[in-house]
Amino acid sequence: MATLTFETLQFRQYPVFLKIIFLKYYFFTISNKELENIGQHKTTDNSISFEGVSEKKAHHAFHILIEKGFRELKGILTKKQTMYIHQNSGIPLTGSRFIGIQDRGTNFLEIKPITGCTMGCTFCSVDEGIGSKKMHDFLVEREYIVKETKKLLDFKQSTNMHLYINVHGEPMLYPEIVELVSDLSHIQWVKDITIITTAVLLTKELIEQLAAAGLTEFNVSISAMDVDSAKKIMGNAAYSIEHIKNIVRHAATKIKTTIAPVWMDGINDEEIEKIILFGKEINCPVRIQKFCYNKFGRNPTEEISWEEFFAKIEALEKKTGVILKEKEQKYKLENTKEYPVPFRRREIIEAKIIGHGRYFHEQLCVAKERLISIPLCKKNSGKIKIRILKTTHNVIIGEEI
Ligand code: SF4
Incomplete structure (x- = not known):
């Protein structure tokens, strides 16, 4: 046998x-x-x-x-077909906005080892989770993303790197999140690691494990304190603000925790003050985000101007006695080296189709060690001729010709 x-x-x-x-x-x-x-x-x-x-x-x-x-x-949770990107897949981790490593030429680096979400927030800027039009998800092998992050950081040579595990979805769905944080924290250039999460999947045990692995900050999105409003805004009837409050209260005793609500005009105005008072009670900074219209996201309301937004924030600071704006920038933004872009805009190249993108008609291709998204693509296998449309910070988008 x-x-x-x-x-x-x-x-x-x-x-x-x-x-x-x-x-x-x-x-x-x-x-x-x-x-x-x-x-x-x-x-x-x-x-x-x-x-x-x-x-x-x-x-x-x-x-x-x-x-x-x-x-x-x-x-299992997202029910979507998922592409597994591993070291031998021939799929690079540079080139995409939604998966891999996103470097904008600074000491802030975004690590995206997964896509997919179990929530369906009404304000989701990337249209993830419940109700999303996206058809496919992605998962990157841990060893691969760690190796590629190290390679990039060795190239950048900055001793002041801030890593954000900030995915199109929920990072706590990454099955090896503790091991990933641990591996990243051992890279010599890494100063700190932040996870941007809803805290829905956090447990006390997981918080202990992440703290021991080297996580330095949670950035938790809470946009309502009322039980029903919270369920509605998060787009999931199973969302429990009571669980979130308990777990965030605990997290704040172990790891620096920031609460980051999205303020949507006319939708959660009354909730924002309650969130600020909760932050004050558990001694967590609250950093309110302005809802911004996003062409590819979900837009439940109109966007207000920055002047109006800051006026509202100042009024709330006065009313609650809580500082809501950073006195000075938390981490100093530094320009660093970034990988050269191997294509020119409008250049015509040949690339290999490797599979579906996130949307029904989107295909992903590979050329010159870059992942390239082709939004409206009729072909779905083999080689394809494309015109490069966008190359900003190595996020490559092309069109089929
Ligand atoms: S905002 Fe975040 S938690 Fe909400 S659906 Fe989008 S990715 Fe998921």
Whole structure:
């Protein structure tokens, strides 16, 4: 009997198929028929055995099925088809605005190891989660994103790097978030690491683990304190502001925690003051964000002017006695080296299609170690001729020609 054991896979046998869970939040299935082609099988939580087959044959045949299964990977919580980007995938982590590493040539770096969300906030600037028009999600292998971050930081040579795990979605859905923080915190250039989260998936245990791993700050989005308003604004009936209050109260005793509500004119005006008082009670800074219209996001109200916004903030500072604006910039923004952009605008190049983008007609391509998004693309495989439309800070967008 050949027994194959896995660290990142778990097995659940059903009458006609085997469900394989990858890193707790993702899965694919293999039919029993396909498994029988290898031999009679039995599973435990993390191993599969085949009768009357050599270890070598079982290993080879089962890995072919796994490779095929990964192409059908789905999120258990998000229910979306998910592309797994790993070191051998040939997919670079530079080039996209929604996945990988985003560098704007400063000492602030955004790390995006995942897409997808379990909320459906009415103000979501990137149209994520419940009600989103996005069709596909992405997940990056931890070792790969850590290696590429280190490579970029070695190139930038700044000893004052602030890392933001700031994803199009909820970063706590990343199955190895603790290990990721730990790995990133060991890179010599990294000064601090902030996670931008709703705190929905935080537990006391996870907070302890993240603190021990080297996380320096939580930035928590809370946009209402009233139970029903909070559910409505977060777009999820299961959202519990009581849980959030308890967990944020605890987080603030372990790691620096900032509360960052989005102020939407005419929607949560009455809630903002309550959030400020909650921040005061638990000794957390509150940094209110102005709702800004976003062409690709969800827009529940009109955007107000910055003058009006700052006037409202000042009035609230006076009323509550809480400072809501940074006296001076928290971290000094420094310009640093960034990878050169390998394309010119309007340049025509040939690229290889590697799969779906986030939207139905969007495809992703690769050329010159950059991931390129093609929003309205008819072709869905092979090579494609494209015109480069945007290259700002290595976010590359092209059009099919
Ligand atoms: S705002 Fe954040 S938490 Fe809300 S749906 Fe968008 S990504 Fe999810």
